[in-house]
Amino acid sequence: MTSTSASSAFSALAPYGWDEAWADAFAPYAAQGLLPGRVIRVDRGQCDVATADGVLRADTAFVTPHDPMRVVCTGDWVAVEPGGSPRYVRAYLPRRTAFVRSTSSKRSEGQILAANVDHAIVAVSLAADLDLGRIERFLALAWESGAQPLVVLTKADLVPDVTGLSYLVQDVETTAPGVPVLPVSAVTGDGLDVLAAVASGGTSVLLGQSGAGKSTLANALLGEDVMDVRATRDVDGKGRHTTTTRNLLALPGGGVLIDTPGLRGVGLWDAESGVGQVFSEIEELAGRCRFHDCVHHSEPGCAVLAAIETGELPERRLESYRKLMRENEWIAAKTDARLRSEIRRDWKRKGAEGRAAMEAKRGRWR
Numbered sequence: 399m400t401s402t403s404a405s406s407a408f409s410a411l412a413p414y415g416w417d418e419a420w421a422d423a424f425a426p427y428a429a430q431g432l433l434p435g436r437v438i439r440v441d442r443g444q445c446d447v448a449t450a451d452g453v454l455r456a457d458t459a460f461v462t463p464h465d466p467m468r469v470v471c472t473g474d475w476v477a478v479e480p481g482g483s484p485r486y487v488r489a490y491l492p493r494r495t496a497f498v499r500s501t502s503s504k505r506s507e508g509q510i511l512a513a514n515v516d517h518a519i520v521a522v523s524l525a526a527d528l529d530l531g532r533i534e535r536f537l538a539l540a541w542e543s544g545a546q547p548l549v550v551l552t553k554a555d556l557v558p559d560v561t562g563l564s565y566l567v568q569d570v571e572t573t574a575p576g577v578p579v580l581p582v583s584a585v586t587g588d589g590l591d592v593l594a595a596v597a598s599g600g601t602s603v604l605l606g607q608s609g610a611g612k613s614t615l616a617n618a619l620l621g622e623d624v625m626d627v628r629a630t631r632d633v634d635g636k637g638r639h640t641t642t643t644r645n646l647l648a649l650p651g652g653g654v655l656i657d658t659p660g661l662r663g664v665g666l667w668d669a670e671s672g673v674g675q676v677f678s679e680i681e682e683l684a685g686r687c688r689f690h691d692c693v694h695h696s697e698p699g700c701a702v703l704a705a706i707e708t709g710e711l712p713e714r715r716l717e718s719y720r721k722l723m724r725e726n727e728w729i730a731a732k733t734d735a736r737l738r739s740e741i742r743r744d745w746k747r748k749g750a751e752g753r754a755a756m757e758a759k760r761g762r763w764r
């Protein structure tokens with residue numbers, strides 16, 4: 399690439415998040431005459447890539463190995479061929495972050511949902527009772543991806559008094575150490591400017607239950623109806639104009655929004671370190687337990703139990719921590735054969751103990 403085309407590529411791709419670091423990572427591909435671009439949609443062996451030459455349709459055959467985690471996905475920065483029929487994606491740049499979920503099928507490999515996300519915006523409706531456990535799950539997933547989470551409490555207009563609202567914010571803040579909590583209303587517009595400012599600094603995804611207000615937030619960020627924006631006319635690989643559904647959009651106020659159907663209602667996936675960050679205060683207390691392998695049940699010198707005793711740590715937090723750890727172990731076990739056989743051995747041992755106990759009892763009764 400000549401330096402003029404490199405700089406025009408730079409300004410054309412900047413709205414999609416292109417920066418010096420991406421340009422550096424791309425340099426070897428530029429030397430091969432390949433074009434940089436960001437994947438805005440993937441669909442059965444094809445993807446749409448936003449490039450300096452507009453949106454190009456490209457074939458992903460070269461970047462579709464058997465490992466589903468290594469498949470090109472929305473948000474990836476890729477190197478595409480400048481022409482050809484079909485035109486191929488030759489490589490994708492190393493990801494900064496990645497959202498993954500467990501598939502609902504029996505083959506429980508992770509499925510990659512979005513790449514290079516900076517902000518995970520977790521939408522939680524104030525129209526219903528707060529489900530702190532559910533918020534914790536979304537946060538674990540967000541931390542695990544590498545993105546910075548933000549909790550947005552939507553429909554704040556439905557909470558009539560200011561004091562009530564500040565209590566709700568506090569509840570969520572206690573559940574989410576290190577995570578900003580922002581009440582917003584699409585009706586009054588409160589908080590939307592702050593949200594737009596956060597979103598302008600990188601790539602965001604909207605997570606949350608159906609009805610939480612994600613589409614409404616997306617529309618507010620986009621400043622127009624999402625569906626209209628999504629169905630834009632683009633040039634495909636053969637130079638024809640086609641209508642493209644975009645799962646990745648450049649925001650008018652800066653920043654990028656990724657909204658793929660698969661990201662809605664995601665499950666936990668191998669989020670052990672994410673769980674640790676959601677429960678950072680528990681991990682911190684655990685560091686002060688007398689035994690380093692303390693499971694905070696009845697061990698002497700357990701700092702976690704001591705904190706529950708003094709009321710410093712709500713018991714509910716420890717319960718959700720345990721629950722999330724268990725669930726996480728279970729999902730990991732579905733894929734990790736070794737862990738699976740360990741768990742099976744553990745069950746066998748428990749079974750054997752149970753049988754022995756039963757027989758001992760029977761013996762006594764005999």
Ligand code: GDP
Binds near residue numbers: 555556582585609
């Ligand atoms: P999604 O399923 O997460 O995309 O949620 P939607 O954006 O479709 O919103 C669900 C419902 O909540 C819709 O009926 C919206 O009109 C309503 N809603 C969204 N934001 C607000 C808000 O700030 N205030 C009120 N009162 N209703 C809202």
Ligand code: ZN
Binds near residue numbers: 687692694697700701
């Ligand atoms: Zn302990």
